[in-house]
Amino acid sequence: xxxxxxxxxxxxxxxxxxxxxxxxxxxxxxxxxxxxxxxxxxxxxxxxxxxxxxxxxxxxxxxxxxxxxxxxxxxxxxxxxxxxxxxxxxxxxxxxxxxxxxxxxxxxx
Amino acid sequence: xxxxxxxxxxxxxxxxxxxxxxxxxxxxxxxxxxxxxxxxxxxxxxxxxxxxxxxxxxxxxxxxxxxxxxxxxxxxxxxxxxxxxxxxxxxxxxxxxxxxxxxxxxxxxxxxxxxx
Numbered sequence: 680x681x682x683x684x685x686x687x688x689x690x691x692x693x694x695x696x697x698x699x700x701x702x703x704x705x706x707x708x709x710x711x712x713x714x715x716x717x718x719x720x721x722x723x724x725x726x727x728x729x730x731x732x733x734x735x736x737x738x739x740x741x742x743x744x745x746x747x748x749x750x751x752x753x754x755x756x757x758x759x760x761x762x763x764x765x766x767x768x769x770x771x772x773x774x775x776x777x778x779x780x781x782x783x784x785x786x787x788x
Numbered sequence: 789x790x791x792x793x794x795x796x797x798x799x800x801x802x803x804x805x806x807x808x809x810x811x812x813x814x815x816x817x818x819x820x821x822x823x824x825x826x827x828x829x830x831x832x833x834x835x836x837x838x839x840x841x842x843x844x845x846x847x848x849x850x851x852x853x854x855x856x857x858x859x860x861x862x863x864x865x866x867x868x869x870x871x872x873x874x875x876x877x878x879x880x881x882x883x884x885x886x887x888x889x890x891x892x893x894x895x896x897x898x899x900x901x902x903x904x
Contacts, residue, residue, distance in 0.1 A: 720898075724893075
């Protein structure tokens with residue numbers, strides 16, 4: 680079967696750095712997405728990785744290793760507004776998105 | 789972000805009611821999706837429309853009936869639902885770019901559905 684694993688919940692301190700991991704086992708690979716979802720709101724697109732390596736976008740970076748079936752989302756200089764759920768999704772060989780259950784990130788002052 | 793809108797935002801219905809959810813995208817995309825989001829579970833893809841044709845139907849019960857009259861509008865018709873159907877229903881759209889594109893999906897805010 681196809682599976683995306685990410686931690687259920689993480690806690691971090693304002694101003695710090697946090698890394699949210701995602702591991703996947705899918706039938707084929709055609710890209711990995713990270714989305715942010717605040718409570719009661721729409722998921723919003725953060726990043727897309729299809730090649731190995733690090734993609735940086737301001738305070739957020741996403742890393743991919745296809746050989747290890749592994750990605751992480753790195754958030755720097757954490758702000759209270761970063762408290763949200765972070766969803767990892769992988770597009771498989773049929774171009775279907777397989778979603779993780781999301782990681783709820785709690786930021787403390 | 790108002791690229792994808794959904795109405796209503798909240799809906800409470802009895803098991804014998806018939807209601808419809810509406811989604812509209814203003815991004816010029818050619819594909820639209822319905823997802824179900826339950827607490828602490830992965831997003832469940834329900835239906836996919838590409839160029840107004842249904843291309844995916846993931847074993848969804850017949851009490852959910854989608855309709856896509858044009859590339860900007862998507863409906864989900866609901867009838868004789870069960871309490872376990874209570875969830876957040878999300879609509880998304882993307883531009884199908886074939887093998888070369890990321891086909892990033894953009895989501896609406898969702899309809900919070902409660903079935904009594």
